[in-house]
Amino acid sequence: MKSAIKELEEKGKAAKAASKKLAFLSTEIKNKALLNVADALVTKQDEILAANKVDYGEAKASGMNEAMLDRLMLSEDRLESMSQDTRTVAVLPDPVGEIIEMKTLPNGLQIGKKRVPLGVIGAIYESRPNVTIDISSLCLKSGNAVVLRGGREAVNSNTALAKVAQEACYRAGVPQGAIQFIESTERVLVNRMLRMKGIIDLIIPRGGAGLIKLVSENAAMPVVTGGIGVCHTYVDKSADLNKAVAIAYNAKVQRPTVCNALDCLLVHSQVAPNYLPSIAKEWAKAGVEMHCDERALAILKANNVILNEVKNLLVPAEDEDWGKEYLSLKAAIKVVDSLDEALEHIETYGSGHSEAIVTEDYSAAMRFLNEVDAACVYANASTRFTDGAQFGLGAELGISTQKFHARGPMALKELTSYKWIIFGSGQIRP
Amino acid sequence: MKSAIKELEEKGKAAKAASKKLAFLSTEIKNKALLNVADALVTKQDEILAANKVDYGEAKASGMNEAMLDRLMLSEDRLESMSQDTRTVAVLPDPVGEIIEMKTLPNGLQIGKKRVPLGVIGAIYESRPNVTIDISSLCLKSGNAVVLRGGREAVNSNTALAKVAQEACYRAGVPQGAIQFIESTERVLVNRMLRMKGIIDLIIPRGGAGLIKLVSENAAMPVVTGGIGVCHTYVDKSADLNKAVAIAYNAKVQRPTVCNALDCLLVHSQVAPNYLPSIAKEWAKAGVEMHCDERALAILKANNVILNEVKNLLVPAEDEDWGKEYLSLKAAIKVVDSLDEALEHIETYGSGHSEAIVTEDYSAAMRFLNEVDAACVYANASTRFTDGAQFGLGAELGISTQKFHARGPMALKELTSYKWIIFGSGQIRP
Numbered sequence: 022m023k024s025a026i027k028e029l030e031e032k033g034k035a036a037k038a039a040s041k042k043l044a045f046l047s048t049e050i051k052n053k054a055l056l057n058v059a060d061a062l063v064t065k066q067d068e069i070l071a072a073n074k075v076d077y078g079e080a081k082a083s084g085m086n087e088a089m090l091d092r093l094m095l096s097e098d099r100l101e102s103m104s105q106d107t108r109t110v111a112v113l114p115d116p117v118g119e120i121i122e123m124k125t126l127p128n129g130l131q132i133g134k135k136r137v138p139l140g141v142i143g144a145i146y147e148s149r150p151n152v153t154i155d156i157s158s159l160c161l162k163s164g165n166a167v168v169l170r171g172g173r174e175a176v177n178s179n180t181a182l183a184k185v186a187q188e189a190c191y192r193a194g195v196p197q198g199a200i201q202f203i204e205s206t207e208r209v210l211v212n213r214m215l216r217m218k219g220i221i222d223l224i225i226p227r228g229g230a231g232l233i234k235l236v237s238e239n240a241a242m243p244v245v246t247g248g249i250g251v252c253h254t255y256v257d258k259s260a261d262l263n264k265a266v267a268i269a270y271n272a273k274v275q276r277p278t279v280c281n282a283l284d285c286l287l288v289h290s291q292v293a294p295n296y297l298p299s300i301a302k303e304w305a306k307a308g309v310e311m312h313c314d315e316r317a318l319a320i321l322k323a324n325n326v327i328l329n330e331v332k333n334l335l336v337p338a339e340d341e342d343w344g345k346e347y348l349s350l351k352a353a354i355k356v357v358d359s360l361d362e363a364l365e366h367i368e369t370y371g372s373g374h375s376e377a378i379v380t381e382d383y384s385a386a387m388r389f390l391n392e393v394d395a396a397c398v399y400a401n402a403s404t405r406f407t408d409g410a411q412f413g414l415g416a417e418l419g420i421s422t423q424k425f426h427a428r429g430p431m432a433l434k435e436l437t438s439y440k441w442i443i444f445g446s447g448q449i450r451p
Numbered sequence: 452m453k454s455a456i457k458e459l460e461e462k463g464k465a466a467k468a469a470s471k472k473l474a475f476l477s478t479e480i481k482n483k484a485l486l487n488v489a490d491a492l493v494t495k496q497d498e499i500l501a502a503n504k505v506d507y508g509e510a511k512a513s514g515m516n517e518a519m520l521d522r523l524m525l526s527e528d529r530l531e532s533m534s535q536d537t538r539t540v541a542v543l544p545d546p547v548g549e550i551i552e553m554k555t556l557p558n559g560l561q562i563g564k565k566r567v568p569l570g571v572i573g574a575i576y577e578s579r580p581n582v583t584i585d586i587s588s589l590c591l592k593s594g595n596a597v598v599l600r601g602g603r604e605a606v607n608s609n610t611a612l613a614k615v616a617q618e619a620c621y622r623a624g625v626p627q628g629a630i631q632f633i634e635s636t637e638r639v640l641v642n643r644m645l646r647m648k649g650i651i652d653l654i655i656p657r658g659g660a661g662l663i664k665l666v667s668e669n670a671a672m673p674v675v676t677g678g679i680g681v682c683h684t685y686v687d688k689s690a691d692l693n694k695a696v697a698i699a700y701n702a703k704v705q706r707p708t709v710c711n712a713l714d715c716l717l718v719h720s721q722v723a724p725n726y727l728p729s730i731a732k733e734w735a736k737a738g739v740e741m742h743c744d745e746r747a748l749a750i751l752k753a754n755n756v757i758l759n760e761v762k763n764l765l766v767p768a769e770d771e772d773w774g775k776e777y778l779s780l781k782a783a784i785k786v787v788d789s790l791d792e793a794l795e796h797i798e799t800y801g802s803g804h805s806e807a808i809v810t811e812d813y814s815a816a817m818r819f820l821n822e823v824d825a826a827c828v829y830a831n832a833s834t835r836f837t838d839g840a841q842f843g844l845g846a847e848l849g850i851s852t853q854k855f856h857a858r859g860p861m862a863l864k865e866l867t868s869y870k871w872i873i874f875g876s877g878q879i880r881p
Binding site for chain 2: 241268401411424426
């Protein structure tokens with residue numbers, strides 16, 4: 022264990038040293054490295070998939086649930102998709118060196134902000150091995166070194182991926198040490214990482230609520246937390262109900278294991294009798310278990326047409342269903358009497374991630390967009406869009422649900438700071 | 452003491468409640484409130500100055516040093532200047548609601564970022580009572596509530612100023628509770644404030660190194676630290692020596708008690724024999740004590756012309772002079788043999804605040820601006836310009852020396868976050 026801690030500290034110092042060079046690395050070399058990584062994800066897929074198979078087999082044998090298994094699994098398609106994401110990062114503009122807000126002051130000083138990397142990013146993540154590549158490529162492009170600490174359950178996959186990324190990068194001329202991967206799965210290393218202030222400039226936890234709590238309560242350096250998404254979709258009395266069915270279906274079913282999936286459907290009482298049977302019928306086809314409040318339950322039970330299809334999937338909601346992140350084919354349903362009630366429910370139970378209204382009422386849409394306090398607020402669209410790639414940012418490093426530094430999908434710009442640069446000609450302060 | 456803690460917690464909750472309304476307060480009311488404050492700083496100057504006189508008298512009697520006494524002192528001029536700064540904030544654009552980076556995605560989603568307040572700002576500050584007004588006005592304009600905790604030595608001044616600000620704001624229609632001032636000077640309250648995560652969204656310490664360390668190590672919520680300025684001015688071998696004298700003189704003498712004042716002068720060995728006697732002569736007139744390395748000392752002692760004027764002010768530098776923030780009429784002087792040596796010295800001893808080069812060499816200037824890792828990096832200007840008002844930001848809440856969220860002078864924009872708003876027309880994720 023001592024040697025694992027020592028190794029962590031050495032890797033941290035090596036990352037710090039590399040970060041000083043990385044800050045000035047040319048865009049050309051960074052892009053070449055990213056294209057190398059993209060290629061290697063395909064050419065080395067056999068060894069990556071073999072490593073992933075070991076992780077998957079062990080996880081399955083240990084009784085890991087389906088949601089987690091889905092996150093863990095790699096395939097040719099998923100590697101191809103990771104490769105494409107890496108190419109996307111390569112073609113994105115380099116954020117480092119960008120000069121913003123340059124202006125000339127009345128005294129002739131020319132002053133502006135120049136974007137610079139943060140330094141060393143620490144990433145502590147669970148399960149999804151693609152995070153190893155996502156974070157490495159975003160850190161590289163933004164001129165940051167990275168210390169990666171993946172979950173125990175994906176250690177073989179992550180080790181293989183990190184090795185592929187390191188080799189591909191260093192071959193392109195990236196300074197040695199820029200990508201550090203901690204192979205030891207000793208839990209104590211996480212605590213040690215969180216104390217490495219001065220070495221690690223920012224910690225990003227990606228994983229379940231337990232990990233995020235641990236990191237945000239114990240990190241000595243800044244943290245960007247997020248990833249917990251208790252997402253509501255509110256179907257207003259003026260909703261286009263066809264859109265509302267399509268949106269709620271998509272938000273729940275298209276990929277139920279992720280943080281931007283729908284957890285709770287709020288339905289205005291005036292449209293609930295029409296709407297609920299329609300969405301329930303669609304959800305039932307996909308096997309969505311519906312945790313309904315009393316009024317929703319009464320409406321669905323009273324509707325004979327769809328009763329047979331959905332009845333086995335209806336569950337009376339309990340208190341803990343409100344504010345719950347299911348990460349599976351389950352959803353809570355609540356009937357509300359007004360937009361105000363919906364807003365209040367979201368303020369009470371939302372996690373500040375992604376919230377949506379479906380309405381054709383202009384003022385209701387504008388009020389929702391204005392008043393809901395969340396990273397991403399939608400009118401008439403699925404919350405599943407909350408994603409760096411979908412937002413046009415390339416890949417993504419995580420979704421921040423905090424207000425400080427960055428909010429929502431984090432990508433390149435969110436991994437930078439700036440410095441003020443001032444061109445003078447002898448000015449002194451009067 | 453218990454009642455003081457209870458009062459703090461109640462004020463925190465009241466600020467939180469007010470912050471929900473403040474987020475939607477019209478620019479018109481906020482500006483009216485700021486103009487009211489500006490007026491009241493002048494019309495109520497008698498009671499403010501009377502309160503300040505009590506603080507000043509007690510501080511002087513207790514043996515407070517000149518630098519601190521200068522920071523504590525208010526005068527008609529300083530109140531007038533605070534009043535002007537408040538008017539400046541009133542005319543600045545309202546950052547809240549600003550929509551940035553709005554774009555239409557290929558699928559028709561219209562997506563952008565909308566600026567929102569952070570919530571409740573906690574300010575813990577020492578000595579300078581103008582901070583009470585600076586922070587209150589910036590928080591108000593940016594839609595944030597504020598909990599103010601000033602230093603014991605300025606408690607009468609701060610109480611008077613906070614009362615003036617509260618009355619002036621509430622009269623304009625600002626929600627009650629938006630400006631909270633903690634009158635008790637119990638030290639335990641600082642620790643309690645630092646644990647109020649969920650109530651206070653951001654803590655800003657302004658004061659000495661001890662306070663900043665205490666806050667950054669113990670705060671449960673994000674912190675913006677700064678204010679410690681170990682500032683270097685490097686006179687390059689290609690410097691215009693007249694400019695270099697004017698800049699170094701201004702940076703040290705114009706207001707020696709503040710964080711952007713010069714602490715260490717680095718001089719290239721090729722120009723040191725010409726330059727050092729000139730700047731030493733000027734500094735000597737102002738009474739600057741010069742802590743010189745061996746080479747600088749030798750040059751100055753060998754120069755007979757200025758010997759009589761400066762000899763009493765020459766002190767051999769000791770190790771602790773490098774990296775020291777003097778906050779007084781003292782400066783360290785070191786002769787270096789290259790730009791590289793200057794860069795290395797600054798990296799080792801700088802505090803990441805403000806650093807300057809004086810040179811006519813284009814490449815040297817560009818290298819310095821590019822490579823020095825500090826909040827504000829200058830070519831051919833005095834570091835004294837590092838200031839929100841000087842940078843055209845209105846007043847300032849502090850100078851951040853961290854890279855996360857905000858760096859350099861913090862004003863309105865730095866007190867906001869954003870949310871993503873998405874206008875859809877039924878989009879679902881494929």
